[in-house]
Amino acid sequence: MSATTGTGATRRALGFGLRATAKVLPEHTRAHNRAMVLQHLFHAGPTSRADLARATSLTRVTISDLVSVLIAEGLVEELGVQRGGGVGKPAMLVGMRTHAFQIVAVDLSDDTVMRGAVLTLTGEAVERRCLEVDDRTGDELVDLVEEFTRGLLDAATQPVVGVGIGSPGVIDVDGRVLEAPNRRWTDLPLAALLSERLDLPVHVANDADVAALGEYTFGGAEGSMLLVAVGQGVGAGVMVDGARVHGVRHAAGELGHVTVADDGLPCACGRRGCLETLLSAPALRRAVAGLDTEAADVALAAVGRTLGVTLAPVVSALNLGEVLLSGPADLLDGALREAAEAAVVERTMPAVHTGLRVRMATLDEDVVLSGAAVLVLAAQLGIS
């Protein structure tokens, strides 16, 4: 027989044992290669057509064609010839028009205030807004999000590619909020709803997942990484081999309610000793309240160690390259982080922990907004 090589088809588990793959058409080829070009321009900056061809291993002909379409769409522009090259005809640089389009991003991770921004395609904030939530929940909260988003859309000075939203809760790939107790959202198709009302592509995902995505694309994080987002609670976003992990019930990353202390404090979830009872902004502030620096560091290190102990099996199972901490730096970036790193290193084998870093996220308060932007970039342009 001929040793024909099949593709590594993207698979998805469907119920019991049935695997579905989607058909691929010639135009998907185009979409893929187009995304590859945009991806390159996005990360490497202005590039000549010839260099694009070399980078993608497509031919100059195909690249030229592709670029001409992108120029016609306004996504790309010619930037003049590259001076000072060697022999041969000097190259014409083409680059993404990163400021000619904008993205609206909304961060719902805080219970009390929603934050939003108008961003360029490179994630620079052009306009920021905040809005008190005033204990609104359920449909009322949806209306408020819509209104808030409309305001941001009005503030946009360029065509908007789409809206990205990071929200707490369990959210499926289509942006349906399956469960977000604090918001009183259950099985709410938030993305579809807003997309309909705003007549724009809207993408919704879990805030911690989105934060991980943001760090991956804008923060330079590795493709196998876990981000621990510390706020009113704890969540995590996980990326494996460059792809977001969703899990069987879309609940991947729900680390806040793993038991970490056998006779720990009671938790809001009804059980005892959850990670969240120790590691959350309020819990940490309580833990260090009234202590001098030294004593506070001891307390923080204890929490850090617990985090490290909890993450060691995860790091081993996935052979992660990085663990990022996101949240209040005064609490996390110090004794806590160091103790967590030490514990992970101490409790894993060298093959797993060599090269591993436990570090702070680089995007600070904008992680979720940036990540929400990546959600849009990835879905609309294939960039991440």
Add this chain to the structure above:
Amino acid sequence: MSATTGTGATRRALGFGLRATAKVLPEHTRAHNRAMVLQHLFHAGPTSRADLARATSLTRVTISDLVSVLIAEGLVEELGVQRGGGVGKPAMLVGMRTHAFQIVAVDLSDDTVMRGAVLTLTGEAVERRCLEVDDRTGDELVDLVEEFTRGLLDAATQPVVGVGIGSPGVIDVDGRVLEAPNRRWTDLPLAALLSERLDLPVHVANDADVAALGEYTFGGAEGSMLLVAVGQGVGAGVMVDGARVHGVRHAAGELGHVTVADDGLPCACGRRGCLETLLSAPALRRAVAGLDTEAADVALAAVGRTLGVTLAPVVSALNLGEVLLSGPADLLDGALREAAEAAVVERTMPAVHTGLRVRMATLDEDVVLSGAAVLVLAAQLGIS
């Protein structure tokens, strides 16, 4: 701008922040759709062209063309008309010729004896062989594997699609053994070497990873799952959203040397309290030696609980659907398994553990052989 939708391009992290995607050509479209057809025939059995078209959402024309090629290659055959249908022309069933090709699989997970088999495409063993290793290591062991494989190839009664090997150690995607201390293999391109010598496609992967793959394809396991392989040590294979997890340094699944006891027994790795000091066939046998059934169950339950405590964060981070245990059933399938399941459930939130099962692997001693076969099926035919 036009709201063009990009593809979810397959990405891979390359060093720091650089992402590479491979170009896609029209013929990749073909390969993908071809794999999809084979995949369907493999899992659903004989199917008419018209049903294949409906299942894949390709047109009957394309399916007919694809099938005719597969028939010409000998991979597929017509099986006569489907009797007793409703109105209309009765359909001609086509099916994979699962017995017209064979796969050679080798299991190197045991230190002392290598096991191998000639399998049909559905994983049925046609011939089994064993060979004492006699403390051979390094190049000598490679030669022995080659000789052993040659024997199996000679025993094959049908054309062989390829050779699959499951081996302990850290192994990269190209089948290069980066590190396998007990075999004295370091940075050994085993797959390339054997492929060259045997003039056949050879695929090599970690034994636990391969076991997970086997359970996924032949054992009906879910797409987000972790398999704990207990033998002379402990390893794990992880699948997330239907794809194998490799990790940054190809060391994903190395759970044996996670610390689980703060002042535990000394481990061969030089540290103390590794999971492997409690959970391995020898360690378990020692633990229950001389105990009556009840006392043995208490001892096994203690280990099971430790395993559950270790896995709880992993299950939460990935929202796994299943955890499988593979190894000696007399030790694992009972108090140990139940305690592990109880601990995972007890220590994770409902959204994570509802629907989760901790169960025994179904393929018993053949897991690694079956998995090695899947390695070949996936690489050569796109089936998994």
Add this chain to the structure above:
DNA sequence: CGACCTTGGTTAAGCCGCTTTACTAACAAA
């Protein structure tokens, strides 16, 4: 200085792979 070389980019022709449309084949129901 002009011929030649090198590199960037475009045009034309061709192949591959899918779709739509239109056809034939084979059966059940009326």
Add this chain to the structure above:
DNA sequence: TTTGTTAGTAAAGCGGCTTAACCAAGGTCG
């Protein structure tokens, strides 16, 4: 027997990439 329904094939067309051949615009070198 006619009609309707479903399976499968044939022909034409379109999208998307490649190769081959070309022009453009600069260096290098005799």
